[in-house]
Amino acid sequence: MNYSPYIITVNTQNFTTEVIEKSRQVPVLVDFWAAWCAPCKMILPVLTKLADEYQGKFILAKVNTDEEQQLASQYSIRSIPALKLFRQRQIVEDIMGAQPESVLRDLIDRHCERPADRLRSQATAAHLDGNPEQAIALLEQARNMEPSYYPVQLDLAKIFIDLKRFKLAQQLLKDLPINIQLEPEVNELIAHLTFSVVADKAPAVLSLEQAIAINPDDHQARYQLSAQQVLTGDYETAMAHLLEIMRRDRSFENDAGRKGLLAIFTLLGNQNPIVSRYRSKMSSLLY
Numbered sequence: 001m002n003y004s005p006y007i008i009t010v011n012t013q014n015f016t017t018e019v020i021e022k023s024r025q026v027p028v029l030v031d032f033w034a035a036w037c038a039p040c041k042m043i044l045p046v047l048t049k050l051a052d053e054y055q056g057k058f059i060l061a062k063v064n065t066d067e068e069q070q071l072a073s074q075y076s077i078r079s080i081p082a083l084k085l086f087r088q089r090q091i092v093e094d095i096m097g098a099q100p101e102s103v104l105r106d107l108i109d110r111h112c113e114r115p116a117d118r119l120r121s122q123a124t125a126a127h128l129d130g131n132p133e134q135a136i137a138l139l140e141q142a143r144n145m146e147p148s149y150y151p152v153q154l155d156l157a158k159i160f161i162d163l164k165r166f167k168l169a170q171q172l173l174k175d176l177p178i179n180i181q182l183e184p185e186v187n188e189l190i191a192h193l194t195f196s197v198v199a200d201k202a203p204a205v206l207s208l209e210q211a212i213a214i215n216p217d218d219h220q221a222r223y224q225l226s227a228q229q230v231l232t233g234d235y236e237t238a239m240a241h242l243l244e245i246m247r248r249d250r251s252f253e254n255d256a257g258r259k260g261l262l263a264i265f266t267l268l269g270n271q272n273p274i275v276s277r278y279r280s281k282m283s284s285l286l287y
Contacts, residue, residue: 006051007060012070019061023086027058027111032075032082034066039098040081046101050108057112087111116142116149123155132159150180157189166197184266191263198227219245219252226260230267239264239278246285258282 010018010030019028031047033040051060065072065080075084085093085107093107119142127135136159142152153172160169173181173190180186202208202224211221222241229238239261246257261282265275 004048004052004060006054006056006058007048007062010061010063010071011068015063015071018059019086020089022059023089026056026113027092027108028061028086029058029108030061030063030075030084030086032063032065032072032077032080032084034064034080036066037080043081043098046104050101050104054108054112058108083107085111114146114149116146116152119145120152120155123159127159127162132163135159150176154185154189157193161189161193161196164196164200166193166200169193187266191266192231194263195227195230195260198224199231202228216244217248219249219256223253223256223260230264235264235268236274236278239274243278243281243285246282258286 008018019030022028029047031040031043033044047060051058063071065077071077075082079096081096081098083093083095083099083104084091092111095103095107099107119138123135123138123142126132126138136156139152139156139159142149143156146152153176157169157172160166160172170193173186173193176186181190203211205225205228208221208225208228211218212225215221222245226238226241226245229235229241242257242260242264244257245252246255246261250257261278265279268275270276
């Protein structure tokens with residue numbers, strides 16, 4: 001292997017520094033290999049070519065599994081070549097076997113910093129500093145630079161939701177390709193937008209609670225209260241209200257109780273124990 005500043009040999013002693021910590025700065029692609037492995041030899045020229053071509057946009061870290069059996073065991077390497085891509089101290093990609101250059105290039109591109117990412121970082125800082133219009137201008141610049149880079153649209157949609165410009169946020173999410181709309185991050189944002197729209201039209205929490213106490217069949221008040229509770233992180237109470245709406249009137253707002261529960265399930269993730277409990281309660285009502 002020819003010397004390259006973008007290709008390093010790592011071992012148990014320097015793995016944390018050269019892979020885990022360095023992945024905060026750039027993606028680090030770890031290649032678990034061995035001298036006797038023919039597919040490893042096949043993939044090496046491709047990896048070397050990409051490392052030199054990308055000029056430090058990612059680092060290629062080589063782990064000889066015969067010499068570094070502890071690392072191989074720690075990362076459950078059972079066959080080689082095995083490639084693990086680290087970013088922000090986490091494994092973000094994991095593939096096995098010799099791969100064509102196109103696959104490796106796509107894998108690396110997904111995590112390399114792009115020109116638009118620098119603008120996204122600046123936009124995030126501007127928004128946190130209380131300058132949303134500056135953030136929007138930066139993101140529009142990034143969007144013009146890379147029109148098909150959908151994370152920019154998600155960043156814009158989040159800011160529009162914060163600013164209560166809901167129609168603009170809805171249009172941005174609607175314009176995403178169908179396959180991107182199915183991504184978990186997008187579904188979570190759509191759910192958040194839905195509750196934000198409902199909460200924006202709602203009276204104060206105390207007024208809603210009083211309305212429900214007077215009339216338990218005031219489904220609109222329950223629905224608006226649940227939306228406000230979702231936005232403040234009180235998910236379980238919100239789900240209890242939505243379940244009650246579902247129990248009392250499935251026709252309210254075209255089954256808003258069930259749809260609201262599904263939206264919260266999306267926000268919390270299917271492995272959440274609260275979700276499991278309320279999914280079971282919802283199923284009991286349905287069946």
